[in-house]
Amino acid sequence: MARMPSAERRRQLTEAAIRAMTRDGVARTTTRSIAAEAGVSLSVFHYCFDSKQALLESVITAITDEYISVVREAIQPKATLHETVRAGFRAYWDHVAAHPGTHLLTYELTQYALRQPGFGHLARRQYEVYAGTYTQLLEELRDSVEFELRIPLPALARYLVAMTDGLTLNLLVLGDDKAAAEILDTMTEHVAALVTHDGGTPASTDRAEGLLRAGITQRR
Missing domain, CATH: 1.10.10.60 (Homeodomain-like)
Incomplete structure (x- = not known):
């Protein structure tokens, strides 16, 4: 060999x-x-x-890094902030649809780690990485586009993790892309309620859907 x-x-x-x-x-x-x-x-x-623990940590890291690279490659400056962020979400969503088995594996790894004594930190680290990635991506967008957050960035990052996590599982269970898209639209409207322009003026639904699905508002 x-x-x-x-x-x-x-x-x-x-x-x-x-x-x-x-x-x-x-x-x-x-x-x-x-x-x-x-x-x-x-x-x-x-x-x-x-140890098996070391192997699982390597597996979780590899899968997470792949997801991050997919979204990061898609989040390149485009004509508008809406187009930029939508491209990132779309890239992730397309990855879920194209690789359902790998995404299903992430849930299985999480449950396995939580059930095995001494492995719980692997599951926690998995979700800490997810939240950290959202935080980093939002901070990077701040460098190119001026915006303000209505809620603390760490809370927003964890909220985005919870939303995408639930939506991904919904697609894996139901296998219905149309239904998943409708849920995503509903979630977008919910997040849009968190968006205000400077001075507290509520953002319009159309603009909110474009501005980051992530509860951010663009400065005037």
């Missing part, structure tokens, strides 16, 4: 674990099946990961 840098070998095994877990489920995926999926010996697996 050709020698490979340990970081590259870990990446290879992580990708194999994601494929195996997506296909077979977390509980039924063993270190032996992951090694077989990657085409390496079991000893190589144990050399790269000293």
Whole structure:
């Protein structure tokens, strides 16, 4: 077997674990099946990961990083703030529709971690990363577009995590993109109620839907 840098070998095994877990489920995926999926010996697996906890952390990180890169690539400055943010949400939504198995795996990983003694911090870290990503993306938008938040940024980030998390699960369960789109529209209207222009003037529904679905208001 050709020698490979340990970081590259870990990446290879992580990708194999994601494929195996997506296909077979977390509980039924063993270190032996992951090694077989990657085409390496079991000893190589144990050399790269000293525990299942370390493997799951690597899997969660890899999946989360992929989601972040999808949205980040889509959130590039466009003609309007509305178009910029909508592109980010659309990119994520398209990813859910195209890779339902991987997104289902994230929920399974969360539940598995919460049920296993000593693994709970992996689930907490997973959702902390989600909230941190929303926070970072909103802060980056502040650098290019002036806006004010009506609610604290950390609270808004956690709220966005809860909304997208629930909506993603709804799509995975029902498999109805039209129904999911209607729910997203309703959620958008709800978030629009958080948006005010400077001075406390409520933002119009049309403008609110464009301005970040995230409860922000553009400065005049």
